[in-house]
Amino acid sequence: MTQSDDFTNGWIAAASCVALAFALIQFVLVSKVQVSNSSTSSTLLNAQALDDRKVHMLSWVSTEIANGAKSFLFAEYSICAVFIVVFGLIIFGLISWGQKSAQDGALTALAFVLGAVTSMASGYIGMMVAVYGNVRTTVAAQRGLSAGTGAVSMTPRGWSYAFNTAFRSGGVMGFALSGLGLLVLFIILSIYKTMYDQDDWDVMMEIISGYGLGGSSIAMFGRVGGGIYTKAADVGADLVGKVENNIPEDDPRNPATIADNVGDNVGDVAGMGADLFGSFAESTCAALVLASQSPDLKEAGWGALMFPLLVSGFGIFVCLISSFLATNIKQVRSADDVELALKLQLVATTVLMVPVCYALSVSFLPKKFDIDGVTSGGVSATNIDAFVCVISGCIGGLVIGLITEYYTSFSYTPTREVSDSCRTGAATNIIYGMSLGYKSAIIPVLVLAVIIWVSFKLCDLYGVALAACGMLSTLATGLTIDGYGPVCDNAGGIAEMAELPESVRDTTDALDALGNTTAATGKGFAIGSAVLTSISLMNAFSVKTSISGSLDDPIVLAGALLGAMLPFLFAALTMLSVQKAAGAIIMVVRKQFREKPGIMDGSEQPDHNECVAISTQSSIEEMILPGAVAVFVPFIIGFMVGPKCLLGVLGGTIVSGACMAIMMSNAGGAWDNAKKYIEIEKAHGGKGTDIHDAVVIGDTVGDPFKDTSGPALNILLKLISIIALTLSSLIDGNG
């Protein structure tokens, strides 16, 4: 069954516009929580009104965080702008030369620029909403406290009020990014479509894949730079504050506190957003390129070609509907409801996607179609096969998410064992955490292997790309949950800095208890989709260069060995970058404490801006080297050794990087939650014990694992693959 072009376009446009509108509605709902001392802004709740000083403090802190975030993004985007111009010109030159058409070159470069700019815009929107939502979550948590005197605790309505504020802040990013990414891609497609004949749609789709390259390139800056920033500020603030001067975390006297809170947004919001946007753009473009090479699909019309975008578009509708589950239908009424609410989101979205994808496959794809690829003679597939591919990715994503939760949440045995291991000191904590990380890679890798195998058997390379699109179809939900974590984390920091009652901090802590788990789950998705996307890109590279890189060919194997080492190099570089950048921050903080001795008794104000500035500067500097590795390795290997070795490098990097990224994210998440288990659940005596000291060491080791090196590996996989693919037409003769 085929559908008219307008029908297809209508649905895609509608989905992206609905996403943007829904993001706006969420934003309006968040903005109703006013940072003021009047409780009239919310007729629902009215606990102790805030005094003027605290209101002032709240808005000052949140403004400082917002300004810090902006100044980091400004610095990062300045570098990005230079990169976009230079790389855009290179792309223009390479493609014009390779395709012998300046128009193709210019349009590819334009798609690249649009992908990059969309990524930057998404990161900016996500960050601004997160720093807008964090203080409102603090206020909501304060308003949700029971009125009256005596033991102060959160009311059930207070819980849902505070939870919804944070959740909706995350939702603004989730829906804005999904909608924007889809809309811009759709606009490019609609315009370029007028410039190419139907026969040349395969060329056109290759040109459009510049959009994916743009998205990934910016993601590298976001993930690597942001990852370094967030952990350098965290480590720097903790070491001088907690360790050297014995003041609590997020104490306003610590000059690095604002930088630390900025960091949560820079890494987890802007970085994660850019990363997932990159995966979305790349996997969708890969699917479009492969679809356009099938005469059957081209003949079946625009609707059949646009199937991957339709999956994303209807994914937005599904995510939108299931978001009401958390905010309205099954509201959070106590701390214990938070975990269920978030898990329900993931499960419900995936379950709803099954019939939706089935309907889409049957409605838009032809019953039977042939697909080219690496299988000689191609594959003859049905629309049901395509449905299975999409859904294998979608369900695989959920399984990876749930496994991640199992390994990183302190509701389950593994993380509790990490806590228990602290009874014999920090060393056993590290050993248990590492083993947990290693073990946690097993099932996700098995799941990915099965997805790859099934989807390839059914639809060859197109199947793998569809599986990636399927995994990312629940992007809006994934990003909502990802954004939720740092918002709650920041809300707690703000409560601390504004010296609100301890119960406010307890509430935000409870909301954030799952923050590490949701972050790890999000990273699981991000890694899974990055692996599938990279494999699509690698296969496309192998098809375009007509290279078959067998593992029994030593040049391929030598490449694979080098490739397997790259994630190690990348991890080392990023971990050391965090240390160096943290060192720069520590120097500044120490200097301030020395030069302004009044900071400690409150008679002098620390200079937060100096810390923000140094964090920004040093993380941007430290981002260069790892970034250069990811960008230049494909050039060096491709041109100096040849495409066979490069194929080996891609394979080695993907397989070893996937395992390592999962290991680092999960070990880091488990260490952090092992700490929370002791702090929140008062396991093993809680804070102030030797066991707590031991668990803090694991948490500190885990920080760069989960927030810098692990996530940066996703980018390495994708970037190295897409750059290889971009170079493919130039290096296929060197083999």
Place this chain on the structure above:
Amino acid sequence: MTQSDDFTNGWIAAASCVALAFALIQFVLVSKVQVSNSSTSSTLLNAQALDDRKVHMLSWVSTEIANGAKSFLFAEYSICAVFIVVFGLIIFGLISWGQKSAQDGALTALAFVLGAVTSMASGYIGMMVAVYGNVRTTVAAQRGLSAGTGAVSMTPRGWSYAFNTAFRSGGVMGFALSGLGLLVLFIILSIYKTMYDQDDWDVMMEIISGYGLGGSSIAMFGRVGGGIYTKAADVGADLVGKVENNIPEDDPRNPATIADNVGDNVGDVAGMGADLFGSFAESTCAALVLASQSPDLKEAGWGALMFPLLVSGFGIFVCLISSFLATNIKQVRSADDVELALKLQLVATTVLMVPVCYALSVSFLPKKFDIDGVTSGGVSATNIDAFVCVISGCIGGLVIGLITEYYTSFSYTPTREVSDSCRTGAATNIIYGMSLGYKSAIIPVLVLAVIIWVSFKLCDLYGVALAACGMLSTLATGLTIDGYGPVCDNAGGIAEMAELPESVRDTTDALDALGNTTAATGKGFAIGSAVLTSISLMNAFSVKTSISGSLDDPIVLAGALLGAMLPFLFAALTMLSVQKAAGAIIMVVRKQFREKPGIMDGSEQPDHNECVAISTQSSIEEMILPGAVAVFVPFIIGFMVGPKCLLGVLGGTIVSGACMAIMMSNAGGAWDNAKKYIEIEKAHGGKGTDIHDAVVIGDTVGDPFKDTSGPALNILLKLISIIALTLSSLIDGNG
């Protein structure tokens, strides 16, 4: 140029006999250091004579360690015996069925049994000599002290006396193992040769490769079981002794002290010996199989076929000559000479091998010969090409060794930086150590990639096997240095337990200062040779199954992804095994301290045997699961999914396992030496500071890294590859 069979055989037999004779001479020299209170046994030195009580204590301690080592080996070998019988029968059945010849099956099984028994004998000899040499090194260190009163220090002659004792103990193992391994293989070849026509030598060589399988299987038990034992005893002894009861390391009151000292021998001596013997046997057999498939080499005669054995044989002569450098020519006269002496060994052996290998290539190989392999049509090679292959492995091994030294010795920046990082606590120590480990994989992996590429280009698969033989040609030197470390380490433990003057312990500590570096260097060799050996085996698997596993084939890639995950699984299992086994020891030690309160004041004797028994039992139990993974994965993937996926698994395991093994060995070595830098060189204030506490945590984390999980990965690579190869004739139809 070709040589007569007798001439060839004569040299090989001579080399192996000379090695055994030299091992005996070294043993006699070591045995001249008598554990007695008379100083007449050595006319060289006569410091303070030992009193009777101390002599009694010395011999009691060393006997206990020897008994503990024997009881572990007995327990381990009982399991091995069962395994040998069962697996021998399986091999007999599989090969008889596959080759349709019961004779072939029986001879393969026989070769397997001989390989296994040789490995066990080598481990036993190494261990017995190590526990014989350790107490003699203690005595030598005591006798080397300056006579008279006042400040007691080592005399230059004392230094060389003590060093030579330890070095020669290592040498006994090095030469006995090299000689025995070569001799048994040579005997098998000589006998089997009478049973097969020259036309069937290719079949014969495949049958003989059962020798390699036997060697590797036992290595698994040695490395995994020994690795778990050594670290479980170490961690158990330290936690209850140092941490809970605040008594120094190696204090005789600690019931686990003997087990701890046994462990050093079990892991580093018997385990390392079995591992390297396995690599030697496998790579030589792989080279023999490939050589016998070349009609040109067969025609050139026995001498040409035996080239790999000649390389090993002449390697023994070279190692023998260069060993005099350390013991006689450039004697150790002070603590500072130790590092140079050991490094000189490695360099001199490699440099001498170059002309020797050249002469061998020219004398025994035909000028030109064709070699089959994966390159279609085969490769036409010269004897100089073969020389380059051998020497690339030999020099590559040296480079890997030197890089390992750079990263793990505290004479260089990286390890010092790890020490420095302890100023900001244990967490930064862990982060720096991990990054160091990751970085340290870069150059070794590059070196391996270059070796693979060069040797393959020149002689196809035969070249890769020759490179592995080249790397292992300096085996005797490598093992000597490997054995030297644990002997010195034990010597220190014995000095402590026998309550000898502190300067004796200082001397053994200085001798052992490089112990971690030499151990890491040895591990570098072991990993490098394991990678080359595994690649030869994997390629042989691909040739035998006629499978070309391209990375763009998703079933291969899915396999590679699973394969890349296996080292993670293996590392997790072995790390957790250490923890569990350590837990069992801790229970026993705690129980003894509780039930015999007199232990602390010396009025009651701790029961060392109970700790040795529990260490043995729990490490043997914990060895089963990781071992089963390595053995059964090829069966499961091969029979249930097919050979293409299995090829992917092999490739993924090799590339990710190589990087991870290097990382774990070097990070562990660096952490241990960062601690020694603080303890021996008194950096950052020495013992008793917060910095020392931090550095100890890194050391404890590094223990299972470097001594259990890292080395066990070598075995995983080799075992999984050789089992796949053994199964190849049975699974090639499942595609």
